[in-house]
Amino acid sequence: MAGTYDDRDGKIWLDGKLVEWREANVHILTHALHYASSVFEGERAYNGKIFKSVEHSERLLKSGELLDMPIPYTVEEIEKAKYDALAANGFTDAYVRVVAWRGAGADMGVASSKNPVRMAVACWEWGAYYGDAKMKGAKLDIAKWKRPSPETIPTAAKAAGLYMICTMSKHAAEAKGCSDALFFDYRGYVAEATGANVFFVKDGEVHTPIPDAILNGITRQTVIQMLKDKGITVHERHIMPEELAGFEQCWLTGTAAEITPVGQIGDYTFEVGDITRDVAESYEAMVRA
Numbered sequence: 001m002a003g004t005y006d007d008r009d010g011k012i013w014l015d016g017k018l019v020e021w022r023e024a025n026v027h028i029l030t031h032a033l034h035y036a037s038s039v040f041e042g043e044r045a046y047n048g049k050i051f052k053s054v055e056h057s058e059r060l061l062k063s064g065e066l067l068d069m070p071i072p073y074t075v076e077e078i079e080k081a082k083y084d085a086l087a088a089n090g091f092t093d094a095y096v097r098v099v100a101w102r103g104a105g106a107d108m109g110v111a112s113s114k115n116p117v118r119m120a121v122a123c124w125e126w127g128a129y130y131g132d133a134k135m136k137g138a139k140l141d142i143a144k145w146k147r148p149s150p151e152t153i154p155t156a157a158k159a160a161g162l163y164m165i166c167t168m169s170k171h172a173a174e175a176k177g178c179s180d181a182l183f184f185d186y187r188g189y190v191a192e193a194t195g196a197n198v199f200f201v202k203d204g205e206v207h208t209p210i211p212d213a214i215l216n217g218i219t220r221q222t223v224i225q226m227l228k229d230k231g232i233t234v235h236e237r238h239i240m241p242e243e244l245a246g247f248e249q250c251w252l253t254g255t256a257a258e259i260t261p262v263g264q265i266g267d268y269t270f271e272v273g274d275i276t277r278d279v280a281e282s283y284e285a286m287v288r289a
């Protein structure tokens, strides 16, 4: 494989057909490129099975609805597209990226209802998202940007426009030698990282932000249920930044991040402790079950 992402061997599912990887292109006047009319999913296949695949397909359709951009496929059709893309590339363990967007068409202003909603599925082999941070604990910067209010933008959508401040915050974090950045939200509460949710441990109990202005990650929901099944108390609540000083352990959850321990956020440090290790091991077993 190797090469840049637009210069690889393989196939990409595009608008109902498997096309050569290098030919999966769009026109420069694609609406999404100018106005962020794009939603996507990030998924992982383990041993030939996409973890929580249907949940991801459902969220994609929901994100499209939230952006007034109905996606012209059913959950079943999206499921087939994902598995066809995996099979065409011969992958059993891979990251799966589904993206739907307003293409080029009769509209080139802000309105886009005359333009087709298109969809593509690409998959590639992708290891640990945070590299060796997965073992020793990631170092996080604190983002200067804030996660916006749901009255400003549909925060429940996995929409491209929400990632503009993620990219800028991740660039700033990497320039400081950090793996990622933690956001606070528009009210000042602890929110999420640029592509993952956050969990904390104190006195054997787990605390995580309420998803009222952040993405309610599918991994987040899986881990909350897993913790409850283990008899561990989970507090979903608003968390103030000053509370970071009192937490003992911290980890991130996400499809790409899986369970990544956090060793440091700004000046606050955390141990890679027993609950973190247990959750990481249980998650690893669950996705491959």
Ligand SMILES: Cc1ncc(COP(=O)(O)O)c(C=O)c1O
Pocket (backbone or CB within 6 Å): 042, 192, 193, 194, 195, 196, 197, 215, 216, 217, 218, 219, 220, 253, 254, 255, 256
């Ligand atoms: C901003 C943001 N928060 C949280 C998550 C975690 O979501 P999930 O567990 O559904 O992958 C992601 C990853 O998609 C994300 O991009």
